[in-house]
Amino acid sequence: MNPPSWPTAEGRLSGSVDLDGREMLMLSSNDYLGLAGDDRVVAGAHEALDRYGAGIGLNPSIALTRVHRELADELSAFLGCESVLLFNSCSAANGATLQTLADTPDSLILSDEYNHASIVDGCRLARGRTKVYRHDDPDSLQGVVEGVPGTGRKLVITDGVFSMEGSIARLAELRSVADGVGATLIVDESHAVGVVGRTGRGSVEHHEADADTLRTGTFSKAFGAGLGGFLAGPREIVDEVTARGRSFIFTSPMPAATAGAALAALRIIRDDLSRLGHLAENVARFRAGMAETGWDLLDSRGPIVPVMLGDDERAHRVATTLRGLGVFTASFAYPVVPRGSARIRVQLSAAHTDDDIDTAIEAFAQAAQIESNYRS
Ligand SMILES: Cc1ncc(COP(=O)(O)O)c(C=O)c1O
Structure with a gap:
């Protein structure tokens, strides 16, 4: 019998993580304040x-x-x-x-x-x-x-x-x-x-x-x-x-x-409220940058930023594209979320640097381009 498989992380978690031997920008972690590896x-x-x-x-x-x-x-x-x-x-x-x-x-x-x-x-x-x-x-x-x-x-x-x-x-x-x-x-x-x-x-x-x-x-x-x-x-x-x-x-x-x-x-x-402040800056930077990319963001507060994709297959496909670009995100579909509201849940952290946030926005911009080619 095969044991279940999962992406295997190596080293302490921060804004990025080594997954299966590849350094990935981590956008799917609950480590909102970057304390897990502190x-x-x-x-x-x-x-x-x-x-x-x-x-x-x-x-x-x-x-x-x-x-x-x-x-x-x-x-x-x-x-x-x-x-x-x-x-x-x-x-x-x-x-x-x-x-x-x-x-x-x-x-x-x-x-x-x-x-x-x-x-x-x-x-x-x-x-x-x-x-x-x-x-x-x-x-x-x-x-x-x-x-x-x-x-x-x-x-x-x-x-x-x-x-x-x-x-x-x-x-x-x-x-x-x-x-x-x-x-x-x-x-x-x-x-x-x-x-x-x-x-x-x-x-x-x-x-x-x-x-x-x-x-x-x-x-x-x-x-x-x-x-x-x-x-x-x-x-x-x-x-x-x-x-x-x-x-x-x-x-x-x-x-x-x-x-x-x-x-x-x-x-x-x-x-030390500085982490909370840095997290808020990261959220503002990400939301501002994403506004240019055309993706539909749910109007949330704080570090959870849902990118709405509608159908399950599309959400899965975009998450896979992002992983190919070195950005780890998870997609969620029914029954975790209501039917027709599949999404990528981005989770930002105080561990992310400005460069990390810009890399994430750039990857979403590229994914939008790839997705438009897919549909045309
Ligand atoms: C709202 C909410 N409550 C409870 C839990 C479960 O927390 P724990 O892992 O400590 O059981 C989660 C975890 O995802 C959650 O999102």
Whole structure:
């Protein structure tokens, strides 16, 4: 039997990467702040590894290390919330939160139609019902909730930044509907924390929403730590998930080395806004340059810039052309995105230089030329 094959990366990730022996400009990485290969983050992992060993052999509900404690405490101070619970991924955080908080048949989860797959899975784990509202549409949310009789607990859950759109959820409006029907709002900040908001505190900061809004997130994207997730919010709710969340209790914690990397990254994100500033410059430079190339960009905010191609085959073809030109991008088609809206999702990073951005724009310009020859 053949094992599955994938492009094989060599060396630390930065704005470019060695893939199968070829240096490629990387436009498909979640390493938004360029921290995955940062010496201080790598050193944070090393220190924790040396101190605690490869595994701590403990279930997270029994005990964790001091580095886990520091990470939870400093993240809670950074986000301005009462309490933080660490998970080995954001998928686990979403699962535990939804399963715990919607655990009776009369409870109700209201979920954005574009929410991440791990939220969809969390809804399936819950004993309550799930109703889906139209993407980022508070009126649809209102209509859906009014149509469901029930007296149990209500939750509204949304991505803070939608991974395929790059857009920021309308938290103020969603919050207002949620408050009106007595629902708890939950925001998945996986693509937002470290990246969105004046100081990188996420979509909650961007919208100046209540800092104690219940949020989940990952350490695998802007933090560059590889994996790990969190639930942050009011102590009472976090305690409930700590006591009953199955994907918290019945699985292994993030390793100490990963917590060490995440802690080092958190301190950089908190103390040095220059990466966030450089990322914003890269996004502006890329968008300005792409305007000349004729490609159709979705009007997103931040480092996720979807290049809309419509049909699946075309998206795949353009991504392949770009790879031939030394630029690594990924295309997405149905069912990951709605039918007829296949796209290349460009993800920019603070690790990119001006030259990298110009190279990317030039490659898209060349790909447009090649594509027009293909069609004529
Ligand atoms: C919105 C959102 N939530 C959760 C996740 C999953 O994060 P993790 O890899 O930590 O499980 C992702 C990852 O792509 C995501 O985009």
